[in-house]
Amino acid sequence: MAIRIPVVISQHERRAGSIADYEEQLITRIVMESRMDATLVADLKSIAIDTTDHLCIEGLKGDFVLATWESPEYVCEHLLRLGISSLEIIPVDGGPKVIGGPVHSGSTKKIFLVALITSDPIDATIAKLKRLLESRTIQVFAIGAPIHRVKPASELAPNPVGITAPIVVQPTFSPLPNANLRVNLLTVPSHATMVDVAHESFPNIDQLMDDLDKFEI
DSSP states (O other): OOOOEEEEEEESSOOOOHHHHHHHHHHHHHSSSTTTTEEEEOOOOGGTSSHHHHHHHHHHHHHEEEEEESSSHHHHHHHTTTTEEEEEEEEETOOOEEEESSOOTTTTTTEEEEEEOSSSSSHHHHHHHHHHHHHHHHHOTTOOOOOOEEGGGGGOOOOOTTTOOOOEOOOOOSSSSOOOOEEEEEOOOOOEEEEEEHHHHHHTTHHHHHHHHHOOO
């Protein structure tokens, strides 16, 4: 299922002129975007407990985006007042995070803050939301992280010297350029002698030893 993000737009305390126009254009654009759910609420300070706006915010069970004209500290203060007991406010522009209430693993709500400024084009604000959506959609892996795999017994080749330990194949990746090494680690049991190994590796070893004796080498 595709990831969706709720976007809550908190209106300016004094809605008029260019500010009101900006809010209307923004919510219209968000409604037209895929995988974004837009919600319009009043300025956080004016929202009372058990009002429609309060119930709307309370009903957002997961993380959400808050587009607002106010500072992270202002947002934190009023969301705590509205009953969000543990929250982490993360400005999408890279500003410092603001923590509200005790932080509980798995229960702290993350609020991604988008600062509204009339001088910013609507397209720029939409672009921020899209980047945030993509960052929460793409699964990130550590580049170059080694992956170890132990072969099951059914995949092992027949072992002529009685080695029973599994072969651990180390990854071919190396941080050094142009390196392409594969190392097979074998554990040789104590009862396997070097003569056993020599016979398997050099099947004509006995004939070679006889020839050397003839020349008294």
